[in-house]
Amino acid sequence: MAKLAGYRRPYPGTQPNHLHPPYVSSIKRAPSKPLICLPHTLSEVTGPLFDASLVDLKACDLTRQHKGEPLGERITVTGRVIDENGRPVRNTLVEIWQANAAGRYHHKVDQHNAPLDPNFTGCGRTLTDGQGHYRFLTIRPGEYPWRNHYNAWRPAHIHFSLFGPAFATRLVTQMYFPGDPLLPYDPIFNSTGDEKARNRLISVLDWETTVPDESLGYKFDIVLNGRESTPWEE
Amino acid sequence: MSLQATTSQTVGPYFRIGMTWLFKDDLSGPGITGERVVITGKVLDADGHGVSDALLEFWQANAQGKYAHPDDTQQKSVEPRFTGFGRVPTGEDGSFRLTTIKPGSVPGPDGKPQAPHIVVSVFMRGLLRRLITRVYFPGEPTNASDFALGLVEPARRGTLIAKKSTQDNLALEWNVVLQSAEETVFFDC
Numbered sequence: 001m002a003k004l005a006g007y008r009r010p011y012p013g014t015q016p017n018h019l020h021p022p023y024v025s026s027i028k029r030a031p032s033k034p035l036i037c038l039p040h041t042l043s044e045v046t047g048p049l050f051d052a053s054l055v056d057l058k059a060c061d062l063t064r065q066h067k068g069e070p071l072g073e074r075i076t077v078t079g080r081v082i083d084e085n086g087r088p089v090r091n092t093l094v095e096i097w098q099a100n101a102a103g104r105y106h107h108k109v110d111q112h113n114a115p116l117d118p119n120f121t122g123c124g125r126t127l128t129d130g131q132g133h134y135r136f137l138t139i140r141p142g143e144y145p146w147r148n149h150y151n152a153w154r155p156a157h158i159h160f161s162l163f164g165p166a167f168a169t170r171l172v173t174q175m176y177f178p179g180d181p182l183l184p185y186d187p188i189f190n191s192t193g194d195e196k197a198r199n200r201l202i203s204v205l206d207w208e209t210t211v212p213d214e215s216l217g218y219k220f221d222i223v224l225n226g227r228e229s230t231p232w233e234e
Numbered sequence: 235m236s237l238q239a240t241t242s243q244t245v246g247p248y249f250r251i252g253m254t255w256l257f258k259d260d261l262s263g264p265g266i267t268g269e270r271v272v273i274t275g276k277v278l279d280a281d282g283h284g285v286s287d288a289l290l291e292f293w294q295a296n297a298q299g300k301y302a303h304p305d306d307t308q309q310k311s312v313e314p315r316f317t318g319f320g321r322v323p324t325g326e327d328g329s330f331r332l333t334t335i336k337p338g339s340v341p342g343p344d345g346k347p348q349a350p351h352i353v354v355s356v357f358m359r360g361l362l363r364r365l366i367t368r369v370y371f372p373g374e375p376t377n378a379s380d381f382a383l384g385l386v387e388p389a390r391r392g393t394l395i396a397k398k399s400t401q402d403n404l405a406l407e408w409n410v411v412l413q414s415a416e417e418t419v420f421f422d423c
Contacts, residue, residue, distance in 0.1 A: 028281060029280070029285070029412050033390075037422045038385060043353045097248060105248040159249070
């Protein structure tokens with residue numbers, strides 16, 4: 001068996017701690033014992049791969065999944081998935097889910113007193129192309145209240161789930177919008193100590209993908225764990 | 235300097251909207267070789283309450299110990315119908331059930347075989363990053379020399395090894411315990 005290179009560990013401060021008391025749900029769910037550092041083996045440097053036969057080409061357009069058009073502001077969300085070594089992550093699955101324009105999720109647990117939109121489910125997926133690019137057409141999600149603390153409101157966000165090439169590169173995150181006044185008050189966004197790392201979760205307005213008279217474009221690039229360049233010594 | 239990986243955020247309570255299409259709780263099936271196993275259990279929070287909004291993802295080798303992935307260069311054969319990936323949400327009481335085949339042994343970093351195991355990602359509201367753990371199989375002689383189990387203090391190793399179920403003699407029981415004296419062992423990255 002050839003020597004095996006593992007994937008990089010997070011740069012200090014750039015990932016949230018499991019326990020972040022301002023985010024109340026973390027208190028009874030975060031592990032209380034230290035995590036054990038496990039060198040990556042074949043089990044961690046491999047992982048599920050998904051091909052085009054599994055992903056409907058239309059699944060990247062969240063505005064055309066029903067008979068009518070959803071309410072709200074149409075937006076295009078594009079970006080590039082690369083690894084920490086700057087290489088594109090090709091043909092990787094990107095899943096997204098989000099609230100509708102009124103800030104309500106199409107989910108039985110969400111009882112927020114805002115209307116559901118019969119023309120919007122809020123679910124999309126796609127594969128990155130040969131250069132790591134992805135593209136979704138959707139509706140700008142609304143902000144919504146939650147019960148974390150008194151008068152708590154989540155900033156507008158879109159949930160992202162990515163696999164990358166290995167079990168070790170799996171990432172679930174959230175994309176935010178530039179200039180959202182709720183960001184400084186959100187315990188989930190602020191769970192990461194490193195300010196620059198946190199701010200990379202905020203998409204940028206992108207004129208290149210903004211379509212005149214049609215939709216604004218937002219760009220959100222994503223970096224997955226990169227492979228260590230030095231193979232292990234046996 | 236290398237780039238830094240994007241910050242993780244919680245899946246939140248509504249992940250089913252985007253992730254249901256890929257739910258898969260049965261990896262066994264016609265034409266797939268190996269010993270069929272059922273792994274059942276619960277995800278439990280600090281109060282011992284079942285977590286009704288957790289998601290487990292499983293990744294494993296086939297019965298020969300071969301991953302369906304190009305980085306597995308072992309001279310063993312893949313089975314076209316066996317992907318090795320499962321995605322299972324918990325029910326109202328925090329329970330889950332995975333039907334699969336027992337994976338074969340795969341090599342560890344020291345070249346020695348690892349004991350058969352499945353790697354697991356745990357996602358839920360309240361977890362800002364996924365938790366990573368492993369399921370091993372009971373009565374497996376190679377558990378004693380397994381590289382990853384060897385990193386764990388002996389008193390906690392049992393949290394990674396499924397047990398024969400007391401309720402269903404065809405099933406194995408393995409719980410994800412988030413806090414308490416019996417907290418499951420979680421690995422970093």
